[in-house]
Amino acid sequence: MKNLFLLFFLTVVFLKAGFLHSEELEIGISQGNIKPTPIAVTDFFAENLKSKKFGKDISNVISNNLERSGLFKIINKKSYIQDSESLNNQPRFEDWKLIKAQHLVSGNIIIKGDTIEVEFRLYDILTQKQITGKRYETGKSNWRRVSHIISDEIFERITGDTGFFDTRIVYVAESGPVGKKQKRLAIMDQDQSNHRFLTDGSYMVLTPRFSPTSQKITYMSYINKQPRVFILDIETGQQEIVGDFPGMTFAPRFSPDGKKIIMSYSDPDVGNSEIYTMELSTRSVERITNNPGIDVSPSFSPDGSKIVFNSDRGTRQHLYVMDYNGKNLKRISKGVGSYFTPVWSPRGDKIAFTKLENRQFYIGIMDIDGKNERMIAEEYHVEGPTWAPNGAYLMYYKQSKTFVDSEGKVKSGGESKLFMVDTTGHREREIVTPLEGSDPAWSPLLH
Amino acid sequence: MLTRILISFFIMIFIAACGSSPKEDAGADGAGGSGLTSVDYTSDGVKAGTGDDLIINVGDRIFFEFASHELNGEAQEQLQAQAAWMKQYSNVTLTVEGHCDERGTREYNIALGERRAQAMKNYLIGLGVTADRLSTISYGKERPAVLGSSEAAWSQNRRAVAVVN
Numbered sequence: 001m002k003n004l005f006l007l008f009f010l011t012v013v014f015l016k017a018g019f020l021h022s023e024e025l026e027i028g029i030s031q032g033n034i035k036p037t038p039i040a041v042t043d044f045f046a047e048n049l050k051s052k053k054f055g056k057d058i059s060n061v062i063s064n065n066l067e068r069s070g071l072f073k074i075i076n077k078k079s080y081i082q083d084s085e086s087l088n089n090q091p092r093f094e095d096w097k098l099i100k101a102q103h104l105v106s107g108n109i110i111i112k113g114d115t116i117e118v119e120f121r122l123y124d125i126l127t128q129k130q131i132t133g134k135r136y137e138t139g140k141s142n143w144r145r146v147s148h149i150i151s152d153e154i155f156e157r158i159t160g161d162t163g164f165f166d167t168r169i170v171y172v173a174e175s176g177p178v179g180k181k182q183k184r185l186a187i188m189d190q191d192q193s194n195h196r197f198l199t200d201g202s203y204m205v206l207t208p209r210f211s212p213t214s215q216k217i218t219y220m221s222y223i224n225k226q227p228r229v230f231i232l233d234i235e236t237g238q239q240e241i242v243g244d245f246p247g248m249t250f251a252p253r254f255s256p257d258g259k260k261i262i263m264s265y266s267d268p269d270v271g272n273s274e275i276y277t278m279e280l281s282t283r284s285v286e287r288i289t290n291n292p293g294i295d296v297s298p299s300f301s302p303d304g305s306k307i308v309f310n311s312d313r314g315t316r317q318h319l320y321v322m323d324y325n326g327k328n329l330k331r332i333s334k335g336v337g338s339y340f341t342p343v344w345s346p347r348g349d350k351i352a353f354t355k356l357e358n359r360q361f362y363i364g365i366m367d368i369d370g371k372n373e374r375m376i377a378e379e380y381h382v383e384g385p386t387w388a389p390n391g392a393y394l395m396y397y398k399q400s401k402t403f404v405d406s407e408g409k410v411k412s413g414g415e416s417k418l419f420m421v422d423t424t425g426h427r428e429r430e431i432v433t434p435l436e437g438s439d440p441a442w443s444p445l446l447h
Numbered sequence: 448m449l450t451r452i453l454i455s456f457f458i459m460i461f462i463a464a465c466g467s468s469p470k471e472d473a474g475a476d477g478a479g480g481s482g483l484t485s486v487d488y489t490s491d492g493v494k495a496g497t498g499d500d501l502i503i504n505v506g507d508r509i510f511f512e513f514a515s516h517e518l519n520g521e522a523q524e525q526l527q528a529q530a531a532w533m534k535q536y537s538n539v540t541l542t543v544e545g546h547c548d549e550r551g552t553r554e555y556n557i558a559l560g561e562r563r564a565q566a567m568k569n570y571l572i573g574l575g576v577t578a579d580r581l582s583t584i585s586y587g588k589e590r591p592a593v594l595g596s597s598e599a600a601w602s603q604n605r606r607a608v609a610v611v612n
Contacts, residue, residue: 179591204589206553220557225584227557248561248585251554264558268583271565273558294558310555312514317555338514340552354552380596383552399549404595413596439553 015121015133036073037102037158039066043077044107044118045084051111054143055084058118061147062105062154064191065165068420069155069393070427075101084108093128101125105154116140120150122157131157144193149447164388165190168443169395170208170217171418173197174436178402178414181436185219187234188433190442195434198232207251207384208232210443213258217441218242220250229263231280243278243285251297255304262288262298262307275309288326297341300324301348301368308332308342308351308368319353321368332370341384344368347391350423354383354396363396365423376425386442388420395420395431397438496536498611505532508608509567513550513601516562518570526567529609530574540612543567545585546592548601553587560585567607 041063044055066072081095087106096104107120121133132153136146145166152163173186185198185205198217199205208219217232221239229242229249242249242261247268252261259280264273275289275298289295293313300307308321319333319342333339337357344351348368355362355375363377363385381399388394395418402414416438418431431437487495493503501507506529509522518526533539545564547556564583572578593603 179594183589206557206589227584248557250557264554266558266561266565266585271562271569271583273561294555294562296558297552297554310552312555317514338551340555356550359550381549401596402594402600404597404600408594410594414594 011135011137013135013137015119015135034071036071038073038075038100039103039105039158040075040080040096040099040101041066041105042080042084042087042107044109044120045088046109046111048111051109054111054116054140055107055109058107058109058143058147058150059105061144061191062151065148065151066154068191068429069164070422070429071155071159075099091123093123093125096123096125103131103154103158105150107150111140114140116143116146118143118146118150120153122154144189145446148189148191152445152447161392162390162445164390164393164442164445166446167389168210168446169418169431169440170198170210170443171397171433171440172206172208172438173433174416174438175201178410183438185217185232186433186435186437192432198234198237207439209253209386209441211254211258212256212444213254216254216258218252218254218261218263220252229261231261242280243283249276253299255300256302257304262300264296264298275307288322288324290326299343299351301344302346303348306344306368308344310340310342319351319370332366332368333373334370335373343385343387345387345391346389350391352385352387352394354385363394363421365394374425376423377419377421377428382419384439386440388442389444391423393420393422395440395442397440399438496539501529501532501609501611505529507610508606510602511563511605511607513548513605514559516559516566518566522567523570526570527574530571530576533571533576533580540580541582541609542612543571543581543583544590544608544610545583546590546604546606546608547588548604549588549591549596550601551588553589556587557585558587560587563605563607567609 041059043059046052046055063074067074079099082092088108102125104123110117117137119135122131124131148166151165155163167190168187170187172183174181174183176182182201183204184201185208187198188195204222206220208217210217215234221230227248229252231240231242245265248266250264252263260277262277265276266273273294273296275295277286291313293311295311297310298307305324306321311320317338317340318331319339320329320331322329337355340354342351342353350365351368352365355364361379361382362375363382364373364375366373379398380401382396385394385396397416397418399416400413403411405411416436418437418440419428420431421428489495489500489504493499506525509525543564545560547560564585568581568583591604593600
């Protein structure tokens with residue numbers, strides 16, 4: 001395997017506004033279905049004709065990001081009255097008020113050789129103030145990355161929540177006939193650009209998850225028909241097996257400090273799955289659960305003090321919370337139906353999960369004590385939620401019903417697709433991938 | 448006032464050019480060398496003591512209820528026949544594959560498939576097949592035998608299957 005490393009030096013300059021900083025406008029994503037904020041995002045101004053394309057591309061990446069959040073309505077560029085060049089000097093707020101913009105994003109770029117200088121300013125139209133402004137200097141090829149960083153800045157200043165645009169998604173890319181799909185790891189930016197495969201498909205991989213602290217992924221691989229948990233370093237391409245277990249290891253996740261893997265292990269002499277942790281530096285292994293039922297899908301709380309997991313130790317599959325050492329175990333799911341794949345939110349206050357009830361699957365969210373359960377997505381089959389790093393969005397995958405003819409051949413369906421939704425369950429949208437997709441996992445913010 | 452912050456970080460470009468890895472095993476009936484050996488055939492022309500023999504003349508699989516790894520009477524009867532066959536062909540080793548229907552999550556079904564494979568393995572051991580001739584693997588819901596989102600398909604997919612190595 002060959003890898004290219006690209007050192008990305010980014011210089012950030014804060015641009016002073018001619019006014020006092022305006023107070024942040026609180027929208028608060030968790031407050032329900034609010035009306036999207038109308039915002040104008042102009043093409044970034046460039047003197048040089050060749051640089052104009054970058055100005056347009058940067059504006060488009062930012063627009064698409066903000067639009068995808070569901071919290072912004074991008075005002076059609078055709079209705080803009082003031083042009084980019086004149087805007088570069090000073091916005092005519094009345095012009096932007098006329099087209100009902102609440103916010104305005106302007107910017108300019110200068111390209112010198114291989115470097116690009118990108119400057120942006122965010123204005124509040126009503127108060128006629130600059131909310132923020134920054135200049136970034138970096139390699140020309142990093143223009144898209146800078147666009148994501150600017151998007152996060154805008155999102156944060158307007159909503160008061162951290163953004164999620166400078167992030168990546170790792171997932172299982174699926175191709176081939178239903179029932180025999182090839183499953184390989186793939187990675188892409190959150191906006192689906194820079195897509196590439198990480199494994200070649202000669203062996204099945206499942207359930208990738210990001211390290212919270214490094215550019216590593218843990219996942220389950222069937223390489224050599226030995227289903228085990230692995231770690232892939234996405235910078236070096238190095239794959240490493242996690243521990244030396246005589247039986248199957250699966251359902252891995254990193255601990256919040258990135259130092260441990262928590263996973264299920266099925267001892268071949270017992271044949272039942274228990275939850276284990278392995279310290280990556282010392283390779284010391286600790287068994288956390290000890291129960292004749294299946295214990296699977298563990299996920300740490302963000303402070304590392306607790307673990308939520310899935311077990312069928314009762315009459316059905318339910319969610320349980322215990323201390324990091326297995327003590328103080330409590331069942332938290334209370335409803336009818338079966339519960340699976342709990343994931344602790346990065347904010348610490350919620351748990352997302354998969355639920356099966358009356359032959360229908362759901363993605364739901366509950367408090368960490370199981371209260372206030374609510375469903376945010378529903379489908380014949382939907383599973384595997386992953387949180388955006390700001391805890392305000394979830395991604396998961398849906399699989400459609402498979403329809404067969406009288407000879408058992410597939411007529412339609414059986415397709416897997418990625419979706420994202422905000423935690424109110426509104427504005428669900430498909431995350432389009434080149435092949436079919438399943439098991440998405442959201443990276444932490446990269447900056 | 449200007450504040451200058453210098454952030455440096457890595458972006459990496461990954462070129463997928465992974466090494467090859469073994470594909471599915473070739474059929475078990477490949478030529479076994481040039482030595483003179485005699486081979487028995489069963490009445491329907493299948494080589495005795497092979498995977499085909501097991502599938503056709505004995506039966507290679509057992510079925511389970513939803514979310515269960517318990518062996519019902521039918522499954523136990525089936526495994527008794529398999530155990531007898533294993534005693535007859537004492538050089539045969541098996542991989543027991545555990546599978547599930549699509550009505551569950553990947554992770555839970557991998558665990559459940561393992562329990563099904565293990566239940567079958569343990570029952571065979573109880574009938575006198577030595578443990579060193581039996582290994583297990585779970586595919587969860589990833590390798591259905593019958594396609595379709597119906598109880599008819601699901602009941603065929605909740606299974607454990609003996610595969611001759």
